[in-house]
Amino acid sequence: MTVELVAAVSAHGVKAGTPVALVVTPLGAVLALGGAGGEWHVPAVEAAAALRAIDDALRPRWVWWSAREAV
Numbered sequence: 001m002t003v004e005l006v007a008a009v010s011a012h013g014v015k016a017g018t019p020v021a022l023v024v025t026p027l028g029a030v031l032a033l034g035g036a037g038g039e040w041h042v043p044a045v046e047a048a049a050a051l052r053a054i055d056d057a058l059r060p061r062w063v064w065w066s067a068r069e070a071v
Contacts, residue, residue, distance in 0.1 A: 002053035005040060009054055012038035016059040022051075023064070 014020055021034045024044075033040045033054070042050045054060065 001042075001046060002050050005042065005050050006053050006057045008040060009033065009038065009060075010058060014038075014054075014058050014060050018058075018060045019063045020054075020060040021063050 009020070023034070033042070055062075
């Protein structure tokens with residue numbers, strides 16, 4: 001799964017320095033990556049491996065959403 005995820009994220013233009021948002025849903029069930037016009041969901045049990053693969057291959061800039069800033 002991680003190879004396909006890295007390819008999908010890369011195909012949406014994510015490369016070194018591209019901001020990619022990291023969102024953990026309630027109960028930690030799903031990890032969503034949104035950036036460069038795409039969104040990907042990863043089961044929590046695969047999240048660490050997926051993030052490591054994306055970070056190693058693409059070196060994006062990881063960011064997170066702030067509810068305080070959005071209000």
